[in-house]
Amino acid sequence: MEYRRLGASGPVVSRVAFGNSLTAGNQLEDRAATACVRAALDAGITTFDTADAYAGGRAEELLGRALGGVDRDSVVICTKVGRGGKPGPGALSRARIAESLDGSLRRLGTGHIDLYQAHLYDDSTPLDETMRAFADAVAAGKIRYVGVSEWAADEIARAAVLARELGIPLVANQPQYSMLWRVIEAEVVPACEESGIGQMVWSPLAGGVLTGKYKPGLRAPAGSRAVAAKGGEISIQRYSFLSDEVLSAVERVGALADEAGLTLPQLALAWVLQNSQVATAVIGASAPEQIGRNLAAAGKTLGPELLRRIDDALGAVVVRDPGLTLSRMLRARAATAASSPATPISSPAIL
Template sequence: MEYRRLGRSGLVVSELSLGNRLTHRWSPDCVRAALESGITTFHTAAAWGHGAAEESLAEGLQAARRDDVVLCTGVFWRERPDAAHSGLGRKHLFSSLHGSLRRLRTDHIDVYQMYRFDHRTPLEETFLALSDLVREGKIRYVGTAEWNAEQVLRGSALADEFRVPLVSNQVHYSMLWRVPESQVMPAATRAGIGHFGSIPLVQGILTGKYGPDEIPPGSRADGDEDGRRSVTPLLDAELLDRVRLLRGVADAVGLTMAQLAIAWALHHTDIASAVVGASRPEQVIENTGASGVSLDLDVLTQVDQLLGSSVRADPRLAIPQNGYEDA
């Protein structure tokens, strides 16, 4: 495993992060495999599984030294069906963070992420609350997720004013979804903000395991309602045929298709860490084989040619939904 600095900050993260949006009840074996493979960076959120995702991660990390991991959780959505609060207002930030600290069995969060922009709350209120939490020592760094270029720059200015260490923006980024490249990534880089790249495998589509009439047993498309909903919109025959052509590219460079897709995302210098999910330790171990891989121009060109019109890069496109949800 290799490591990169997150933006211009002093925080070092592993090139692969493990996230658990769709695998709330992580097997401790997955976390153990990640730690043994050199993964130090873990992503969860208060709302995922109504807190179950954070509890599962805490269980898996029991044997790890707290200072050896970079623990990322986040806030925005309601955390219980009956909850009255969501968004990035001061009350919700404080209550959500304290719930996360309790479930994660820790006294601080390394990167506290705002998972969407809150149009209902003054941004000044949000950053003043974050500033207070940073001073209390409960947050080390702050991140955003799926904020557009203008929002990132507004946040960066307020972060400077309120002395909040804003160091990251998490974006959906893969061979198929390149929307952040033209505006969001350059704006964040100018502000010294690094990126977590989520969904590099596009819910397993880029592993090549799906065919037009082929849903492997035990895959997300064969799983619970959340898993099926995340994958079904992507089971397009033309897209799947194009993806399968990538197998020859992967074979030529000695990688699995999953490793090729993750290495492709890490090829972009603005991506500090690719966030992947896993339901089995073998997936974690395979994915870590993408760390440190360098893809030459010929390989990148072949990927572009084979995927063709299936690639989405128009910055006017909305935040991806359904099959492009968080890891």
């Protein structure tokens, strides 16, 4: 396992992190979820990602129990605020942050969170209020570093200015990123690089599509994320990853993986880690053995010719539009709803 600093001044993280968004408390029984965490530790993973919203808080509880007995200073525990708790406005208000943070600390069984991330931008709360609440939590020793997740470039830039003024260690952004989904490259990554913010990306395997298990013209296999995990079917189908056009392109990339002596998941993970701005990529697992197989890619370097052939194989199915950054998508929906009150606004069941 390799390790890298997250952002210009963040914690040292393993190049691959373990996340439990759709597994712990959902797709897996508790014993299996714990076995996956233990396998991650055995493989050298030191960075663990969860959120107060995952499985209604049970994902945090299970992670806390699974890490019981582990030297606390040897792991980086990351969680999020902004989608758990009560619905409605104020998801990143001072009161909601204080309430959610104390709940996360209790469920995780720890005295501090290494990286506390704002889970989606909150238009209903002044950004200054959110950042001051984070500053107070840092001063109290409850969190050590601050991050955001799925924010747009302009939101990140404004947060970075406030962070500097308040002395907040804003070091990370957690966006979706894969060889199929590259919407952060044009705007978000440059904005983060300018402010010393690193990328902790999620869904490097595009919700499992880049494992090769889904085939064009065939139904999703039983037990797969597309049918078995609450929220998993949305995270895949929302972006049309199961269209025959995408799946045919993925089969072409699979052939390139074979030529390179890699599995398709290994190639997909190596591709994400090839980006110099990506400090760590968050993977999940439904079985402990998946972790070791996929980690074989962590130290692989893909040559320019292979990268070119991957782009050629994927062609037009690659999504690059920066307007599809999740925060911007929600803004657009809100604007549409304001002009057409009958249009519902639903919170995305992903991340």
